[in-house]
Every structure is written in C-alpha cells, then in structure tokens.
Amino acid sequence: MQTTTRRILVVALFSVFSLVPSRSAQPLVSLEMVNVGDPGNTADSTTFGAVDYVFDIGKYEVTIGQYNTFLGSVAAVTGDSYLINLWDARMASDLNIAGISRSGAGTTGDAYRYSVIGSGNHPIAYVSWFDAARFANWMNNGATHGASTETGAYTLGGATNGIYPVNPGATWRLPSEDEWYKAAYYKSDGTNAGYWFYPTQSDTAPGNTIGGDPNQANYYADDFAVTQSVDYFSSTNYLTDAGVFSNSPGAYGTFDQGGNLFEWNDAVIGSDRGLRGGAWFDLVKDLQSTNRAHSGPSNEGFLVGFRLASVPEPSTYALLLLGAGAVYAWKRRKRSL
Numbered sequence: 001m002q003t004t005t006r007r008i009l010v011v012a013l014f015s016v017f018s019l020v021p022s023r024s025a026q027p028l029v030s031l032e033m034v035n036v037g038d039p040g041n042t043a044d045s046t047t048f049g050a051v052d053y054v055f056d057i058g059k060y061e062v063t064i065g066q067y068n069t070f071l072g073s074v075a076a077v078t079g080d081s082y083l084i085n086l087w088d089a090r091m092a093s094d095l096n097i098a099g100i101s102r103s104g105a106g107t108t109g110d111a112y113r114y115s116v117i118g119s120g121n122h123p124i125a126y127v128s129w130f131d132a133a134r135f136a137n138w139m140n141n142g143a144t145h146g147a148s149t150e151t152g153a154y155t156l157g158g159a160t161n162g163i164y165p166v167n168p169g170a171t172w173r174l175p176s177e178d179e180w181y182k183a184a185y186y187k188s189d190g191t192n193a194g195y196w197f198y199p200t201q202s203d204t205a206p207g208n209t210i211g212g213d214p215n216q217a218n219y220y221a222d223d224f225a226v227t228q229s230v231d232y233f234s235s236t237n238y239l240t241d242a243g244v245f246s247n248s249p250g251a252y253g254t255f256d257q258g259g260n261l262f263e264w265n266d267a268v269i270g271s272d273r274g275l276r277g278g279a280w281f282d283l284v285k286d287l288q289s290t291n292r293a294h295s296g297p298s299n300e301g302f303l304v305g306f307r308l309a310s311v312p313e314p315s316t317y318a319l320l321l322l323g324a325g326a327v328y329a330w331k332r333r334k335r336s337l
Contacts, residue, residue: 027143028073029066032059034253036183044195048181057175057183058307060242060255065120068100070135073145076111082158088126088300095235097125097302122239123261123305129273129297130160132264132306139172161298163268175309177267177274185289188251197289199257200248205284216245217259218280238280258287261305269294279303
C-alpha cells in the first residue's frame with residue numbers, strides 16, 4: 001500500500017512540474033510590461049475602461065528594433081505574401097518614421113536581410129492590424145526563430161483582410177479597447193477612482209518638450225515635438241524613443257499612450273479595427289479619452305503602431321505550490337493508513 005501511495009505522489013509531482021515552461025529556447029524579443037490591477041473598476045462616462053481582471057500591457061509601443069528581429073525570424077526566406085508584406089517599403093523610404101530597410105530576394109541562397117535605420121527604440125510604423133496580430137502570434141509561440149505567425153492569439157491562416165477574434169486563453173495579444181483605455185486613463189486607486197482626460201495623468205493638455213518635465217507627449221502642439229518648429233520637413237524623423245518623456249507616464253506606468261503613434265486595439269467598429277492615442281503629426285484632441293479612431297485592419301499608415309497586452313500564465317511559483325499540495329495530501333493519506 002505504501003509503494004502504491006508513493007507512486008501516486010511521483011506521478012502527481014511529475015504532472016505538476018511538466019507544466020512549468022521549458023527555458024531551453026529563449027525568446028528573441030522580450031517586451032517590458034506593466035501590471036494593470038484594480039479589477040472590477042467602473043467605466044468612464046465614455047462607457048470605456050471597465051475591466052474585471054488583472055492584466056499586463058506593454059510599457060512601451062513595440063519598437064523598430066523588436067519588429068526588425070521579428071522580420072528576421074519569420075520573413076527571411078519565404079514565398080508567402082502575408083509574410084513578405086510584414087515589411088512595407090515605406091518603412092525605409094518615409095524618412096519621417098524610418099525605419100527598417102530590406103535587401104535580398106527571400107530565397108535560400110539570397111535571404112531577405114532587414115536592417116534598422118536610425119534609432120531602434122523608436123516605435124514601428126506602417127503596420128496593419130494583421131501585422132500586429134502576427135507579431136502577437138509569434139510571441140505566443142515563443143518568439144523563437146521561425147515560430148508560427150498564423151496560430152496562437154489569432155487563427156489567421158494567411159488572411160490579410162476580414163475580422164478575426166482573439167482566441168480564448170491567448171497569452172500575448174492586442175489589447176481590448178477597454179484594456180487599452182484603462183491603462184491610459186484610469187487613475188489606478190481602487191474600483192471607483194475616476195479617469196484622467198489625457199494619458200499623462202492630467203486633465204490639462206500636455207506640452208511637447210522632450211525630457212523630464214511632467215505632462216509631455218509627442219504631438220503637434222503649435223509646433224513639432226522633435227524640432228520645436230512649426231515647419232515640416234520630409235527628411236526629418238519625428239518619432240521619439242520609448243520612454244523619452246520620462247516624467248509623463250500613465251497611472252500604471254505606460255509611456256506614449258498619447259502621441260508618437262496611434263495604436264491598434266481589438267475593437268471591431270463596423271468592418272474596421274480600433275485605434276487610440278494620437279500621433280506625432282496630430283493635434284491634442286487625438287490624445288483625449290473622448291477620441292475614438294478606427295481603420296481597416298489591412299491598412300498600414302505612417303501614424304500607426306501598436307503595443308501588446310498579456311494575461312499572465314500561472315507562475316512557476318504557483319505550480320510549485322501545487323506540488324507542495326500534492327506532498328501534503330500524500331503525507332495525510334500515509335498517516336491514515
């Protein structure tokens with residue numbers, strides 16, 4: 001009887017520890033996330049922002065450097081148009097947001113080679129909702145070389161148009177509109193704390209001075225943030241590095257949810273997907289909580305990027321607790337024998 005009990009314990013512990021993710025294949029990209037708590041918070045007067053669970057969201061927008069690594073992993077040797085088109089030629093030619101260049105033919109003998117232009121810490125632009133969804137799938141599948149872009153958060157199967165819902169249990173995905181809104185505007189103090197009008201913890205319009213002043217963002221406030229000039233130049237890069245407005249985070253610690261680039265979310269608005277946050281070329285109204293934008297999911301624009309959200313998997317610590325529980329149950333059973 002004792003031998004049988006021990007065998008049950010070993011099987012139980014093996015089952016528990018087999019759930020712990022393998023660390024043998026390290027992800028090529030790591031996203032810095034912030035935790036958004038206060039589950040069950042009330043919605044804003046706009047009806048958005050109520051989320052009844054804890055989640056994580058990207059501290060920053062996905063950067064050019066991160067997206068460049070993604071391209072090199074999944075779109076170096078391919079004949080699939082949906083992978084080839086993860087890169088848009090304007091990522092290189094539009095100097096306002098550049099970007100990423102590409103060379104090569106995409107074949108085994110002459111693979112596509114992707115290279116960062118300028119700062120890799122700028123957010124990536126010219127990405128469609130489908131491009132962002134494929135990045136999320138790749139993250140779900142370990143962000144390793146050649147990891148699938150077609151399953152995971154979204155079952156795409158090569159699609160480049162239409163509406164595709166997030167799959168239940170997805171770890172990495174685009175944020176819902178309520179998640180994005182809460183991370184940007186909620187005051188982060190219980191379930192009925194209220195909302196800010198701007199995602200810089202302010203009801204007053206932000207300035208656009210780069211650096212450590214509070215309540216600042218990258219948008220057009222009578223001049224461009226990067227140049228502090230009213231003049232527009234086609235050869236000037238107007239994006240700013242992730243977190244450069246160092247004293248202007250949202251209440252949960254996100255940066256650039258106002259300005260830099262509009263960001264995709266998972267809202268379905270007619271045949272479009274949701275966008276929020278404003279961009280470097282836009283006016284202050286686009287940063288406000290009342291501004292709800294949208295675009296066709298296959299559109300790629302010079303003012304559009306994205307960040308990801310995540311519902312964390314059970315931690316290794318939690319799994320160890322399950323193992324401890326199995327040990328405790330075995331000991332209790334042994335005493336009763």
